[in-house]
Amino acid sequence: MIPQHFEKCEIDHRGQRLIEEMARRRLDFILLMDPCNYYYVTGFPIGVLKGTFGALVSADGNVFWIGRKTDMSNVKALIEADWSGDRHEIGAEIADDQDPYAAVGEAIERIAPHGTRIGFELAKAVIPPRGLTQIAAALPGREVVNAAGLIEPMRAVKSAAELTYMRRSGQIAAEATRAALDGLLPGASEADLAANLIGHAIRAGAEPFSLEPFVCSGPRSALAHSTWTMAPLRPGTIINTELAPPVARYSAPLFRVSVIGPPGDDICRLHDASRAGLLAGLERIGPGMTCHDADAVVRETIARLGYARMFPVRAAYGVGINFAPDWSEENVASIRPGNQTLLEPGMCFHLVPALYQPGWVAPAAA
Template sequence: MDIGSVVQGSESAFPKSEYDGRVARARQRLAAAGLDVMVVTGPENIFYLTGQQTPGYYTFQALVLPVDGDPVFVIRQLEYFNFIANTFIADAAVYQDGEDPVGFLTKVIRDKGLAGKRVAIDKRGWFLPIAVYEALQAELGTIGDAAGIVEALRAIKSPLELEKLDYAAAYVDAGMKAGLAAVKPGATENDLVAAMMGAAIAAGSEYMGMEPLVSSGSRSGVPHGTWKRRRIEAGDPAFLEMAACHDRYHAALMRSAWLGAPPAVASDMMKACQDALAAALDEIRPGVACEVPHLACQAVIDKAGYTDAFRKRLGYSVGISFAPDWGEGAILNLNKGVKTELQPGMAFHLPPALRIYGRFTVGVSETIVVTPTGHRVLGTIDRALLQVD
């Protein structure tokens, strides 16, 4: 197919050598799992291994990665030129609108002589419909489970990946500063979000994996509520959480504000969140189990008497994300019972928040990277509850 003036790899987030190393490590893990070929359908894993990124991941795409031999990418024709610009992969199998992409994929697998091999797919991926899995199974027989093959590699970021997170953290700082500055009597929740997204994008952010979570007044007391035109009044709380993105790598941040003097219970809850975050950060270093920072956070909240208001994980891995999420919680969480040890290069968002349901929420967060000796906080925004007179 004629690619015109599109240059192979010209839009790639990383040099070819970075992907070559990732593919080699994925193949080692496939071989160790007794598998011959992996079909990758999740956009995050596809991006990690190839550099392919497109908002059009709602249409079918798949990377066929054998342990031996060249990979082949199955992609919609409209996305082919995007694929050329973003990847260094030579072999693409292009299907047209109106063709059955799953049938097309199985034909590619057969034509490559892989149908009789031990084929696996990332079964726990976001974008693997049951119908697709059943169709593959009907055509190819038993399909193995490749979940975790790529995710284990993604959990530990390379130096080049950490650079992307640093950029994203700078963008989210810019967005949060603008959002907090917009918290004024008479401003609407939309005003806050417009300021946050405008500043983050102006600073360099691309489209985020999830929208900002911004609410005010009693609306802020409902978890994961977000902007809906409400006008902020004197005495209102305002809750702000957002992420920003650089080459699909996300950093996130949460802060809280109050118009006027907050009630004592809100101040107490905010102090508990701040102390819980500090206690958790004190535990983050290589060799520590993921549950340890969570338990430290929970202990502070329990001592403050807010156990019933904190029934969630402390934090989650961050890195590559596409909608509908800005996190990598499917890879690793800081939560009770998670015994995986922290390693240098892991990155997390830690957002302890407390609320009285239907009244208000307060919280504070940081995105951090595990270093050889401890951790590094990526953000620079003051953690205090902002009081607006």
């Protein structure tokens, strides 16, 4: 009932890496509440967003699931699955009339003995300050520490299985974008395009989106991450589409800029500059470079063509595991100025030489 996306040996390897890193940081337990991280470590592919939910992992690799009672049906299915092994158990089922953070603290208090050191993922907004205070208050005699950034470096280099899922996501994104744009009828709106985009992606195998596709046109095309309205798609103006269809909760986003009919000269010049940055990145960025130097490859190419002021973003952001509310792995890897992280084979990025000019409206082609 709970899908198995990876061989047990791969999940076991990830678990062993976690145990080794916990030992290095002197952690007896770590509470994983970021769905991306508990999926990576355990293979549990469900992002529970309503209520409080997470996995308390011990230094010997046992996993105690703590969360809202109604969502524990998924955990029970995981425990019953042949591939999950015998290291999973339910740590606490939280009823809707309980204070969730007090209940999490009480559950950890039962599982983690006095004198233990417990790590929390404080870099993600999964526990509000009030919740962290309540959890810590329930844990006298235990040390609560920040374990942010423990799992993310492990996720940076993708395995063969992960790359397979990402390639399929990219194929679905390309197929859906092409089909949705080719199928536009006269008088179609942004909403029509979005519906076609989502429908094609789902029929091709996409799982539920963690973040809706971005679809906008005309003057709103210069507004970052703006999405569809009922506005009609007019010939000669820019249409932005971007989507990241999950496959086994992995995705390869695709951003495309289109025009109905012949584009105007200004649009063509913008396209040429963006394309030059993209091709420079694809041709010259590679393992051994720093993320800073990789960003410069794209940025300097666009600057030489006179469009530096229209390129306000980092050249690329990391991609991989995809759970709401985002599809990026910005916290795992980012090709941006000042980042001295070295690129390695198997890292995955969405290269986006997006050019923005607020308030600019492209004239229709003559």
